[in-house]
Amino acid sequence: MFSQSEENYIKAIYHLATVSDKGISTNAIAKKLTTKASSVTDMIKKLSDKKVLVYKKYQGVTLTDFGKRTAANIIRKHRLWEVFLVEKLNFTWDEVHEVAEQLEHIKSPKLIDELDSFLGHPKRDPHGDPIPDKEGNLPQIQKSLLSTLEKNEKGVCVGVNDTSSEFLRFLDKQEIGLGKNIEVLDKEPFDDSFLVKINGKEMTISNKVANNIYIQKN
Amino acid sequence: MFSQSEENYIKAIYHLATVSDKGISTNAIAKKLTTKASSVTDMIKKLSDKKVLVYKKYQGVTLTDFGKRTAANIIRKHRLWEVFLVEKLNFTWDEVHEVAEQLEHIKSPKLIDELDSFLGHPKRDPHGDPIPDKEGNLPQIQKSLLSTLEKNEKGVCVGVNDTSSEFLRFLDKQEIGLGKNIEVLDKEPFDDSFLVKINGKEMTISNKVANNIYIQKN
DNA sequence: AATAATTTTTAGACTAGACTAAAAATTATT
């Protein structure tokens, strides 16, 4: 059984590992959790003793299989709760994160199994991210950043990179959201912005925004 | 904002106060929370500083109005979650307590408001206990322990005193539950047991059991 | 009223988790 703090470290390391492929540095973890490197060193030793990760001094850490399963389970809980909040309790996609951060630490296998059934075994959370299954398998889907599309390519919005309230509310305002059809009409070399058509409406999108929207091409 | 530990103390003191009317002793709190009296003294000082309760050395404690509202709010959350677990997630009334103990500490006013609406503003939890409203008002209902009924008195089961799994599962086995009609056919002076009719079926009930079932007379 | 029993508080120690400041190791730069 892990403490909330231990779970937060495990989750952070898991997320960092999905974008880095080599060992995760102390500093990277400290930055992700807005804590100090010295605190990370302490916790890393503890998690190493608990067989969650492999640690050699000055060399960064890697999750063990056990650590990965543990992480996937926490993420599964987080994302199922997010679905619950949006589908059943009228939360918007920019409101769910903070509460799900708390709910993910609730310990009860029955609770999460029943919640999963109650929600109809959802495959994605409100931001389009896949929900790991009970065994910790996380189905990866084919997706590309909008910023990588060429002129005349098109697809459907399947996720976001930045999940901050600011960005999500901006998307709401622009009526951009999961499931919307997006086509790149033109790319502007001057500022790397995009002219796109979203559900029939033409608009210009900055490179920064295009860098935070995932598209499944079609 | 209170820590989980602080919330547990506040709730324990509130519950002890509903059955005692005078100041709550250090020892009583320690027993309720299965902790040590010295730990209770420390926490009491802290909660006194935070204006949750009034404390004079060696004299027990009393919750302030603020403390009472805080307690009612925690209990409101606990009981709403219990309703959710039973009504939506197929938990039985003996399974909910442990999980609700965790869920009651989740911080989000919107969450609890929406949960309340989602459940249709329930008035009672699965054990028949009333759910405080948002202001912390807890409607008290007229109820008597089955053990206090006289021969030929009757009523309906509206609650239980002991909420342990053992007792609740025993009641399930005997098909005793909330809403059941109960009539005292006779009292046995030898062991203070009761001959009762529950939904048409006659059975004998020990004094210990009768002491843990609440009846609304009719 | 004095003594005994109980309750409560204090004093000091422990753990988890975080922090600061300094030392040690690694990596980058000249």
Add this chain to the structure above:
DNA sequence: AATAATTTTTAGTCTAGTCTAAAAATTATT
């Protein structure tokens, strides 16, 4: 290869919450 810059670890401190053991206060009993 030597020095500078950066990263990581160590050492020591702090807080919340708990504990044990002993002291102090209160309550009960003779």
